[in-house]
Amino acid sequence: MKLKDLNKAEFWISGIIYLCLFIRLISNTVDQHHNENWVRFYDEHISYSSFTNYFIPEVIIITVLYLNFLLLNFYIIPSVIKKEKPIWHYLSILVLIWATTMIIGISRTYSLAYELVSYDSLQQAYNHIFFKSFYNSFLIVIIITVYILIKSLIISLINSDDELGSKQNKVKADIASGLAFWLIGMLLLLITDAPYEVCTIWTLVIFSAIGIGIYSLYYLIPKLALSGKKFRKYLFSILLASLLLSVPVSLIGLLVFNGRVEGALIVFLFNIPTQLLLSAPLCWYLYKKRISNDAELNTLKTELGKSDASLSFLQSQINPHFLFNALNTLYGTALQENADRTGEGIQKLGDMMRFMLHENTLDKISLTREVEYLSNYIDLQKLRTSRSADIRIETHIEEQFGNLQITPMLLIPFVENAFKHGISLQQPSYIKISLQTKESTLYFDVSNSIYIKADNDPEKLKSGIGLENVKKRLAMLYIGKHELIIRESASEFFVHLTLQLD
Numbered sequence: 123m124k125l126k127d128l129n130k131a132e133f134w135i136s137g138i139i140y141l142c143l144f145i146r147l148i149s150n151t152v153d154q155h156h157n158e159n160w161v162r163f164y165d166e167h168i169s170y171s172s173f174t175n176y177f178i179p180e181v182i183i184i185t186v187l188y189l190n191f192l193l194l195n196f197y198i199i200p201s202v203i204k205k206e207k208p209i210w211h212y213l214s215i216l217v218l219i220w221a222t223t224m225i226i227g228i229s230r231t232y233s234l235a236y237e238l239v240s241y242d243s244l245q246q247a248y249n250h251i252f253f254k255s256f257y258n259s260f261l262i263v264i265i266i267t268v269y270i271l272i273k274s275l276i277i278s279l280i281n282s283d284d285e286l287g288s289k290q291n292k293v294k295a296d297i298a299s300g301l302a303f304w305l306i307g308m309l310l311l312l313i314t315d316a317p318y319e320v321c322t323i324w325t326l327v328i329f330s331a332i333g334i335g336i337y338s339l340y341y342l343i344p345k346l347a348l349s350g351k352k353f354r355k356y357l358f359s360i361l362l363a364s365l366l367l368s369v370p371v372s373l374i375g376l377l378v379f380n381g382r383v384e385g386a387l388i389v390f391l392f393n394i395p396t397q398l399l400l401s402a403p404l405c406w407y408l409y410k411k412r413i414s415n416d417a418e419l420n421t422l423k424t425e426l427g428k429s430d431a432s433l434s435f436l437q438s439q440i441n442p443h444f445l446f447n448a449l450n451t452l453y454g455t456a457l458q459e460n461a462d463r464t465g466e467g468i469q470k471l472g473d474m475m476r477f478m479l480h481e482n483t484l485d486k487i488s489l490t491r492e493v494e495y496l497s498n499y500i501d502l503q504k505l506r507t508s509r510s511a512d513i514r515i516e517t518h519i520e521e522q523f524g525n526l527q528i529t530p531m532l533l534i535p536f537v538e539n540a541f542k543h544g545i546s547l548q549q550p551s552y553i554k555i556s557l558q559t560k561e562s563t564l565y566f567d568v569s570n571s572i573y574i575k576a577d578n579d580p581e582k583l584k585s586g587i588g589l590e591n592v593k594k595r596l597a598m599l600y601i602g603k604h605e606l607i608i609r610e611s612a613s614e615f616f617v618h619l620t621l622q623l624d
Contacts (some may be wrong), residue, residue: 128273129196139310140188144181151177162236179229186225190218191266199270215267219259227255262312269305272298293340300332319385322378326371327393331401334363338405347409357402364397470498482530489526489564489623493519493557496533500555503541512550519557526562527624529599533557535592536568536617544570544615559623566619572612 151172163170198218202211230251231238241247304325311321338360346356371393372386379385477495481487500517507513540553556567589608596604603622610616 128277132195133192136188136191140184143184147177147180147184166236166239168236168239175232175235179233182229183226186222187262190222190262193218194263194266195270199267203271203274215263219256219263222259222262223252223256226259227252230255258312262309265305265309265312269302269309272302272305293336296336296339297332300328300335304328304332319379323375323389323392326374326389327396330364330367330371330393331396333367334360334397334401335405337363338402339409343406343409353406356406357398360397360402361394364394367397368393470502474498474502478531484530486527486624487530489523489528489559492528492530492533493523495531496537496557499534499537503545507545507547510547513545513547514552515555516553517555519555520559523559526559526564528564528621529595532592532595532621533566533619535589536566536619539589539617540568540570540615544572546573549573562623564619564621564623566621567617569614569616572610572615 160170160172160176163175194215198211198214227248231248234251237251238244238247241250307324307328308321311324338356342359342363343356346352346359368390372390375389376383376386379388474495477491481491497517497519500515504515507515537553537555540555544553545551551571551573553570554568556565558565593606596606600621605618605620607618608616
């Protein structure tokens with residue numbers, strides 16, 4: 123999970139909630155019977171305007187709270203966490219609380235004007251309204267801040283690479299997620315001026331859901347899964363756990379509602395259905411989803427390991443095969459008594475061996491280095507065939523490739539195959555090689571003559587491993603990024619490779 127993706131989701135969700143609240147205010151303004159404030163105004167014999175005493179103040183309040191969330195969530199608190207000019211941002215939080223208090227306080231003097239007459243003086247009424255506004259503003263900033271800190275903790279725990287503590291991290295992340303959900307609900311309840319009892323019920327039910335969730339995800343469901351039990355057994359177990367948990371929760375509700383039995387009953391009736399209809403199915407779904415994701419991840423790791431092993435094996439096969447051919451070439455050249463040409467061949471072979479030792483093990487190298495290696499190989503083969511007038515070797519290779527990257531030793535097998543099967547020192551033969559690029563696409567063509575090998579030729583029955591290896595490497599490393607065409611006739615073997623490079 124990335125923080126950037128979560129921030130996008132939060133931005134859109136908060137915007138949708140703000141829009142819904144705005145539409146609700148418009149609806150209540152049009153039909154004032156949905157807004158109880160007008161009754162209190164009339165009871166106190168104070169003139170009432172739905173627009174001035176309800177719509178404008180409430181729009182200002184929800185807008186200020188929305189801007190508070192945006193500033194704290196996307197700018198101030200993240201900067202404090204990153205320790206970027208912390209003193210300035212601490213001051214920003216204080217200024218934000220003060221500005222929010224003033225704006226909400228002034229707005230409340232219009233929406234709660236009926237309360238002014240119940241105080242001994244106007245100043246006392248203003249003091250009460252502004253003190254309550256300060257308390258709400260401070261509480262809202264604290265809730266948003268705690269939510270952001272919990273969110274950051276969840277992200278860090280989920281993205282943690284500590285395998286030994288992965289289970290503990292998941293537990294912490296699940297608890298933190300539940301607390302974040304509780305905080306969001308509390309924030310919405312505060313915005314809508316919900317009664318204290320409603321906030322208490324919300325807190326008790328959500329904390330019970332967190333406990334049920336942790337118990338289900340890390341003990342109950344894994345245990346039932348091992349014994350092969352199904353969802354019905356799981357739901358029955360959750361019912362028993364919820365009934366047991368409802369006893370202390372209802373007692374707390376009894377205290378909150380000042381000993382009234384109906385208070386405990388309300389908490390009980392909210393808690394049991396919530397755990398059975400929401401918490402239990404959600405935990406079951408999350409557990410199944412996690413098991414599926416873990417299985418898929420393990421499969422991918424296994425397949426990746428197999429591919430890496432296979433690729434390493436294929437690369438290791440190519441090098442000894444080429445060195446054997448190169449040494450045979452040098453041996454044949456030495457027999458032709460020209461020491462200078464032999465020295466040139468040895469030098470080129472040295473360059474090629476350095477390439478294989480230092481660059482062949484890399485995942486990607488520059489296309490320029492790959493072509494240099496290819497050219498050295500071709501020049502080395504030309505030393506062997508230069509005395510035969512019936513052998514034609516034509517090359518058309520570009521020299522400028524920019525910053526294009528390629529997997530090493532990807533092109534050489536095609537050329538190696540052409541020299542191995544297309545050249546005869548006794549019969550007319552030819553090889554044509556063309557390599558060019560257009561933007562990031564490589565076009566590589568190799569064609570060679572075909573001749574019938576003698577019965578005593580040791581290569582007659584050997585098909586070689588070069589082409590098969592390069593086909594497998596292309597299939598592994600350039601999925602959907604290459605096109606390989608191989609055609610063979612009675613007199614010619616032709617290869618065309620189109621490759622999308624990085």
